[in-house]
Amino acid sequence: MNPGSFDAVTAVLVIPAATAALLAVLPGYRLTSRLNVLAAFLTFLAALSLLVVRPLPGLYLLVDDTNIVFIVLSTFVGFTTSAFSASYIAHELETGRLTPINLRFYHAMYQVLMFAMNLALVSNSVGLMWVAIELATLTTVLMVGIYRTHQALEAAWKYFILGSVGIALALFGTILVYMAARPVVGEGVDAMLWTVLIDHVAAFDPGMLNVAFVFLMLGYGTKVGLAPLHAWLPDAHAEGPTPISAVLSGLLLNVALYAVLRFKMLLAGNSGALAPGPLMITMGLSSLLLASFMLYRRRDIKRLFAYSSIEHMGIITFAFGLGGPLANFAGLLHMTMHSLAKSGIFFAVGHIAQVKDTQKIADIRGLTTGHPALGWGFLIAVVAIAGLPPFGIFMSEFLVATSTIAHQPWLALPLVIGLLVSFGALILRLQGMAFGAPSPQPHKPVSASLVPLWAHLSLVLLAGLHLPAALVQWFQSVARILG
């Protein structure tokens, strides 16, 4: 193994872990928030270096075509969110919603979350990935409850209960995968490694794999926020600190989806096993339809975009369930675009909630006149997430729709209905919030840093206008592996 390249994978894990320990003991907002940003940036650089030099798979860590997309995306959004978090948290400290002790806890937990997500993405072992996703769940539960209001505690409790049941089911599925692998691969660590499993999967007992996949799909599907297991998601997004909503929507849902995709690849390698497609298509479509109608009844701005996340995760799961190079390509693109656009929206929403001192949609009016930079940024971000051209999400949704029409035309009807309904809901809500006379507001200047928002939006716009050929090739190769 090349020692220099091994360092990059280790760095992706060690930097957040070490920083978390450091942030837990260091006092002071100025220092710790900068350290947080710096650590996230270094992690991102380490992840970028993986693009150039890729280490060989080890016993525990693995970097291949599939997960490198996720690692780079995850560390990038982690970095921009930490920059947003610095300006967001400053305001929360001023208004006294967070105490200095809470802040220390928050920063440490942020890095632990980054560590857990990166570990889940790079782990070569099915069991290690499960432990990492459990750790990520635990840290986000604690962060969601950090404000200790009634609502925050209820949201954290609900998230804990549903999330734990989800990961428990996923563990049962993981054990079944091991049991299926054991007769072929032999006992011990080997029977849990992705690299070994994928080579031998053709000889596994298909019945065991089928049952295992159902458990894994339900378990990790809970974490993806797929209907009917989505109940935790809106509460957790609405009641926690907004940077956490951004990380939840932009990253954690992807990590859980990554786990589902890995197991889907495994099943695709066994001819006797059931096709995972129909299960994913059903869950994806029902999430899309449910969320799109639920969007109309939202009164809380963060809940609105939480439901929009359910909707988009539904589209992505649907696309991967459909399978084939084109649909997988569309799914990957949509996942990337959604991560960027949705976390961008939460950056804007965080500052809007601070400026207006409320999360109620009815009390937010005339953003574009009251706060032009923030308002227009928000407007553009919502237009992007709603799926209008020229943004990247338009392109990926278009690709999903065309590949549906090509393969299974009758599925295109519910898909397009879902897309249109949610589009209508978002534009309807957007009008009220962005235009009209500005609502009266407490006179409190908020120093909002809009750089992360614009960075994300320009990436989404660039992807919509022109996807670099290298990126297209890369997505295409991953799409082929996904089968």
Added chain:
Amino acid sequence: MQMHSLSFDVSHTLAGSLVLISFMMLYQDRLYSLLNVFALHALVLALSVAWQAFVQNAPHLYVTAAIALIFKAIIIPVALHRIVKQLGIHRDIESAVGIGPTMLAGMGLVALSMVLMLRVTAEADPLAREDLAFALSVVLLGLLVMVTRRNAVSQVVGFMSLENGLILAATGAKGMPLVVEISVAFSILIAFIVIGIFLFRIRERFDTVDLQALERFRGEQP
């Protein structure tokens, strides 16, 4: 049949009694008795894991057995006892569904897991497949406890019995790596949440751990 050796019989008995104790949880209508039954559940799990460690000659499983014994059979029930006492909810009869339908549903779930697992694992060795069928029953019964109880303490107990089922499955899968790590990870998860109920959160804010009281604070209400 030759395969019915002593080791098979003992592990079979222990796994079977876990399922029975899970059933006992279903009809406990007092929190104290529920906690006592859970302590018994954890004790039997510890015995079962220790037996697996002995049979499979896998000393690391003794760690998992010790965690089950010390943490889940002693520390957690004692801590929850104190919480229940402090909150004064020990007299509460708190199941959301009647005992009759719950028991029927429990029997249905056990039958389901037997049919499913025994059919699917026809080629696996008999010890592993029956262990797995029992483990799935325990998992599903744990879920049932969580669904039929309103109260946060008994939901946690339901979750812990569910987790006991997972540990049973993991130790029954011969030579599975990371079992100890997984049981430690679960223990941390549970410890956090028990501390959460106990110290600040739910008690301080709600003066009750009844989830119906939590439901009142739904954010969507105008």
